[in-house]
Amino acid sequence: MIAPAPLAHAPEPAPGNTLRFAGYAALFDTPDAGRDTIRRGAFAHTLAAREDPLPLLWQHRADLRIGWIEAISEAPGACA
Template sequence: MGALRFAGYAAIFDAPDRGGDVVRRGAFAGAGPVPLLWQHGGDAIGRIEALEEDARGLRVEGVIEAEEAARLVRIGAVNGLSFGYRARSVGHGVHRELLRLDLAEVSLVAQPMQRLARIVEVAG
């Protein structure tokens, strides 16, 4: 079936995740290319071709090249997105606020930490 193109949100701003962290607008400023992983581990399963902050969160566009991962996304069995990072600046209030991050990777996941971090478009 081949590669699968997708777009979605790896992070949603101002929404507490399952661990109580909140990503703030501007946290990903200056982020460069990162790999696309499966469940935060192993070898890359594709590539992230574009990432940018918009009003909602960190929007990503990419290509899934691993056949089984592409199949699972294509049939809707997996649609979660997540990201790996190193915190550079953190605030503390009601929630831990992630203010500046070094983005390490974006992953396809079955259960994202941020419930709204999902693939929103699929082509191919």
């Protein structure tokens, strides 16, 4: 099992008392810890078809939605 990386910098809350962060949800053409490789363009159709932002879940639990993610697909991966 791979331990999660520590948070190097906790961002300040944005105006309106919201917390914003950015990062890559997946890297294209790079094997992940489970040796899966996601091809460039894998998320394009799904992201284009969504009308609402993606839900941000706590511990992958659908009953614990803590916010929303605006995601785009760009090089080198899918950004959240």
